[in-house]
Every structure is written in C-alpha cells, then in structure tokens.
Amino acid sequence: MTSGSDIYKFGPFRLDPIAGILYRGDEPTMLGRRAVALMGRLLENAMTPVSKDALVEAAWGGLAVADNNLTVQIAALRRVLAKEDASTWIETIPRHGYRYVGPAIVANVPDTSATDQGASALALPDKPSIAVLPFSNLSGDPEQEYFADGMVDDIITGLARIKWLFVIARNSSFAYKGRTVDVKQVGRELGVRYVLEGSVRRSGGKLRVIGQMIDASTGAHVWAQRYDRSFGDIFAIQDEIALSAVGAIAPSMRNAEIERVRRKRPESLGAYDLALQAQPDVDSGMPEQVTRALTLLERAIAVEPAYALAHGNAAMCHHCLFLRAGLREANRAASIRHARLAILHGKDDAAALTLAGFSMGMDAHDRAAAFTALEAALAISPSSALTYILGSVILGWGGDAERAIEWSERGMRLSPFDPWAFAAFDAQAMSHFLRGRYEDSCRAAYKSVQANPAHSITYVQLAAALARLGRLDEARAAAARVLELQPSFRFGRQFAGVNCAQELASTLGDALRDAGLPE
Known part of the structure; x- marks a missing residue:
C-alpha cells in the first residue's frame, strides 16, 4: 500500500492528492475534491476492493451521507476516465464497494510541473x-531555518538594487531549497x-x-x-557578501555601488527577527496563516513603528483577509493604512x-498612487520580479491588457519558478479574455491553476474562458471548484472589491453567469 500523499501516475493521468487535482497530461481535470479523494483511495488500494464505508470516510470524513452521493462522485470519475478509451477503470463490487482495475500505477512520482518550465x-x-x-x-536547530532564509533574502535585496546586474528573485532561488543541485543546471534553468x-x-550571539x-x-x-x-553585525555581513559578489563580477564598479547596496535597515534586531518569522505565513496568502503573521508583524511594529517592510507585509495580510475572508471594510481600511505607512517610511525599500x-491599487482603488509606488520600487530595484507580477494583476483588473501581459512576462523571466506565478498567469488569463483570445486565456488559466490549485481566483478565469469556448460542462465544474474553495464568492462583489474595469466586468460577468457562478 502506498502513502496517501504520493503522486500517482496511471495511463495519461496524474493524481496529486495534496493539491486535490487529477491531471490529464498537463491539464487539470475539473473534478471536485471529493471525487479526487475517492480516486486517491482507490489507487492507494489498486486491484483490491474498497468498501463503501472506507470511500465515504475518505471523501466525507465523519459525515453521514446518502449512498447516492457516493454513486454520483464515482460516476463523475468514470466520465473523466472513460474519455481515454479504456474499457474499465473502476469496477463495481456488488453489495461491497469499488475497485480500481485500470492501467498500471506508478506511485510517488515527482511533480515536475515547476521544473518543466x-x-x-x-x-x-x-x-x-x-x-x-x-x-x-x-545551527543544528531547525527553528533557525527562517534566519538563514532571511539572510539570503536580504543579500538578494541588496544585489537587486544594482541597475547593471540581473538578479533572480528570491522566490525562484528558493525552489532549490533542500535539494542537492548541480550549479551548471541551476544556471541553465x-x-x-x-x-x-x-x-x-x-x-547564541555568534554567527x-x-x-x-x-x-x-x-x-x-x-x-x-x-x-x-x-x-549584531548581521547587516554588515549581508552587505559585505553582496559587495564581494559585485566586486568579483565587475571590480571597477564596486566602489560606485557601495552606497546602493547599503540601505536603511530596522534599528531593532528584535523587530527584524519577528518580521523574518512572519514572512512564510505572509507569503501563503491564506487567511488562517496571514492572521498568524499579523500577530508577529504587529509586535514588530510596536517595537519599531517606522519599519516599512513590516507595514508592507501587514498591508498584504489585510488585503488577503479582505478579498478572501468576507470583504470586511475593516480589513480594507487596515490594508490602506499600513500601505501608506510603508510608503512614508520605505522610500528606500523596494519590497x-x-x-x-x-x-493602494487593489484596496484603495488608486491606481495612480499604486504605480507611483511600483515605479519607485523598480527605480530602486530593477530586478524586482514581485513588482512586475503584482503590477500585472493591477493592470489586468484595470483593463490594461497588453501592458498586464508584458509586466507578467517580465516578472516571470526574473523569477521563473515564483510561487506568485499563479498571479502572473491570472493577469494573462483575464487580459487575453478581455481581448477575445479565449484559447490563450484558457491556457494561461490552466497554468494559474497548476501553479496554485488552492486559490479560488485561479478557477474564476478558467471558468470564464471555458464558458466562452462553449465547454460548458467543464466551465461549470471549474465554477463549482471556486465555490468549494470560497463558498461566499460572488463575482459582483469580487469585481467591486478590486475595482474591475467596466468592460472587463461586463464580459467576464456574462461568462461567469453562464458557468453558473452567483453574482
């Protein structure tokens, strides 16, 4: 028996139980999480009968459900599998349950979707x-991992301030974390x-x-x-490493770049340490985690009220809570307040x-202020991938389609394996959609889903593109996935929350209505 966290490959399919997605080739099928959970349990016990009770437990946990619920989900699985001309994939065992009898399974297959790029x-x-x-x-202490990561992050930040140097973003560099790598391969990828x-x-106090x-x-x-x-010398060490790298690449330019690498840091190492601990939860973009991050960031700000990056991260946390946890005005106001403080205190901090x-662009609906800040960030740090990626999202919702695509592509070149790739692809999907390029929109939306299958917005663009292509069954399945991930989703409220351009809201809204999403 294999582990329920394994990735399974069978025939043309690949099932990722953690992501909750069944792929056909490189494209995700539009099965819901319960059908995927059933498929995982059947694959885990391949060629062995699995009782109805065990399947209900896998898909519904401890809930009491009628037999026809299981029958409906098995039928959905069979419809997807049957498209591959296999005579039988899931066999019914009368009065007992079901059994997988399809092609041979390879378990624990590495997920290569990121490295394939x-x-x-x-x-x-x-x-x-x-x-x-x-x-x-x-250090011999796994709890110090965040500190080592934060040091690297700060070195990258320093290097990225140099205009003649192309610096890969931290998010793509960290795709190699915990792996034994061939440096030549890293260079190629x-x-x-x-x-x-x-x-x-x-x-202790030594480094x-x-x-x-x-x-x-x-x-x-x-x-x-x-x-x-x-x-206490941590910031000096970070600057020295960055400057040594610059000096090794271009010795004649080293002195001219010393002041550019050096920048304002927090006065308090305690505040810096709290912000480092909060960063992974900020980056998750999930309400539960960002709520936890806010506790640490508020402590950091209490210690150092002018800590610009702590304010910027707090703004991002409140943005997440606003859009993904109920569109509460208090979160929107807090996002804007922290954003203004980050601009006030962070004139030298690109992040x-x-x-x-x-x-400012998404929550305050002030796109002029947003791009004043983003362009200032790029003037400080021309290699800031996140600036281009987040800028592409603002441009996409604002209806500036071609510029949104351009910014998203520039961001992805600076960070080919970025965890924020889903946002760049999402910007591309809505921009192609606005221009009537529905096949291109669908491809970009599929990439967004693959990059972040747990984010509801990735399926919104997919549902719209599929609807416009006349693939209504798949569009409705994508719409169901939106509501499964975010039951309170209403596209009218989403459009109002991000100040969606009128032309985009009209055409996107029509498609989402056809896909079955509530307004």
Whole structure:
C-alpha cells in the first residue's frame, strides 16, 4: 500500500492528492475534491476492493451521507476516465464497494510541473546575471531555518538594487531549497551566469557565515569568504557578501555601488527577527496563516513603528483577509493604512513600496498612487520580479491588457519558478479574455491553476474562458471548484472589491453567469 500523499501516475493521468487535482497530461481535470479523494483511495488500494464505508470516510470524513452521493462522485470519475478509451477503470463490487482495475500505477512520482518550465536553457540576459541559492542552516536547530532564509533574502535585496546586474528573485532561488543541485543546471534553468551559495551557523550571539560564488557556465569558483562575527553585525555581513559578489563580477564598479547596496535597515534586531518569522505565513496568502503573521508583524511594529517592510507585509495580510475572508471594510481600511505607512517610511525599500503599491491599487482603488509606488520600487530595484507580477494583476483588473501581459512576462523571466506565478498567469488569463483570445486565456488559466490549485481566483478565469469556448460542462465544474474553495464568492462583489474595469466586468460577468457562478 502506498502513502496517501504520493503522486500517482496511471495511463495519461496524474493524481496529486495534496493539491486535490487529477491531471490529464498537463491539464487539470475539473473534478471536485471529493471525487479526487475517492480516486486517491482507490489507487492507494489498486486491484483490491474498497468498501463503501472506507470511500465515504475518505471523501466525507465523519459525515453521514446518502449512498447516492457516493454513486454520483464515482460516476463523475468514470466520465473523466472513460474519455481515454479504456474499457474499465473502476469496477463495481456488488453489495461491497469499488475497485480500481485500470492501467498500471506508478506511485510517488515527482511533480515536475515547476521544473518543466525551465527544462530548456534560458538565454542569458544582456548584462551580468546572478542567482543566490538558499544558505544551509548549520545551527543544528531547525527553528533557525527562517534566519538563514532571511539572510539570503536580504543579500538578494541588496544585489537587486544594482541597475547593471540581473538578479533572480528570491522566490525562484528558493525552489532549490533542500535539494542537492548541480550549479551548471541551476544556471541553465534560471538563465544566469553566476550562482552564489553558502551556509549559516548561529549559536547564541555568534554567527559564522560562509559564502562562495561560482561561474555556472564553467563550474569554476570565482570568490569565497568566511565571516565570524557577532549577531549584531548581521547587516554588515549581508552587505559585505553582496559587495564581494559585485566586486568579483565587475571590480571597477564596486566602489560606485557601495552606497546602493547599503540601505536603511530596522534599528531593532528584535523587530527584524519577528518580521523574518512572519514572512512564510505572509507569503501563503491564506487567511488562517496571514492572521498568524499579523500577530508577529504587529509586535514588530510596536517595537519599531517606522519599519516599512513590516507595514508592507501587514498591508498584504489585510488585503488577503479582505478579498478572501468576507470583504470586511475593516480589513480594507487596515490594508490602506499600513500601505501608506510603508510608503512614508520605505522610500528606500523596494519590497515595502511594492506591497504598498499593490494595496493602494487593489484596496484603495488608486491606481495612480499604486504605480507611483511600483515605479519607485523598480527605480530602486530593477530586478524586482514581485513588482512586475503584482503590477500585472493591477493592470489586468484595470483593463490594461497588453501592458498586464508584458509586466507578467517580465516578472516571470526574473523569477521563473515564483510561487506568485499563479498571479502572473491570472493577469494573462483575464487580459487575453478581455481581448477575445479565449484559447490563450484558457491556457494561461490552466497554468494559474497548476501553479496554485488552492486559490479560488485561479478557477474564476478558467471558468470564464471555458464558458466562452462553449465547454460548458467543464466551465461549470471549474465554477463549482471556486465555490468549494470560497463558498461566499460572488463575482459582483469580487469585481467591486478590486475595482474591475467596466468592460472587463461586463464580459467576464456574462461568462461567469453562464458557468453558473452567483453574482
């Protein structure tokens, strides 16, 4: 018997129980979570009868449900599987249950959907390029992982401020976390010449940091250094590593870039540490996690009221709660308040300006203020992938289709494996939809679903595109998935919440109505 967390491949299908998606080839089928859970239990016990009680437990937990509920879900599975000309996939065992009898199963298949994007080598940019990989945590304490990650994040932030340097975003660099990597392969997948890697050991008030830079085209070491310092010197170490990397790439330019790498940091290391601990929950975009992050961010702000990045992250948390947890005015107002404070205190902080700009555009409905902040962020940090990706979302909802596609593509080149890829693809999907390019919209929406199957908005664009293509059964299944993930979803309220452009709201609303989503 295999583990319920395995990814299964059988025939042309791939089932990911954690994501809750059954794929046919590279495209997700529109089965709901209960049908996927049933498929997972049948695959887990392949060729062995599974009782009705066991299947009900898998799909409905402890709920008492009528037999016809199970029958309906099994029928949905059979309809999807039958399209592949297999005579039998799921066999009925009279008075007992069901059994999977389809093609041979390969379990624990790696999910290659992210790495496939970089399977062919990306062309090198026309300027020096670098990726900073996650540093190894040698502290012997897994709880210090966030600290090692935060150090790398800050080094990337410093490097990204250099205008002549192409820097891969942190989110794509961290796709390699916990993996043994071939530096040459990293260079090909991310399209960079140089790779910086290292390790961190934190013990009490002492730090040991080792950094080394490698030329990914040859595998040759370009620079290496060890730093033994006190914890209070952390920002100085980060700057020295960034400047050493710059100096190794272009020695003649090093002095001119010293002041650009250095920037305002929080005065309190305690506030900095709290913000580092909050970051993974902020990035999740899920209401439960961002609520937890807000507790840490509010403590950081209490210690240091002018901490711009803490305000920017708090704005993003409240934005998430506003759109995904009830459209409450208090969350919208808090998002705007923290965004304004991030702009006030973060004139030299690209990340803070990016998050603030997003909140101003999406929650304050002030797109002029949003792009003033985003363009200021890009002036500070031209390699900021998140700025382009979040900007593409604002442009998409604002009806500026071609610019939205351009910004999303630029963001994805700077961060090919970005966890925010779903937002870039979502911007592309709505923009192609607005221009009547429904096949392109559908392809982009499928990519958005694959990148983040737990986010309801990814299925909204898919439902609309499928409806316009006349694939109404699939459109309605996508719409059902929206409501499964976000039962309170109403497209009229969503459009009002993000100040959707009138032309987009009209055409998108018609398609979503056809797909069966409530207004």
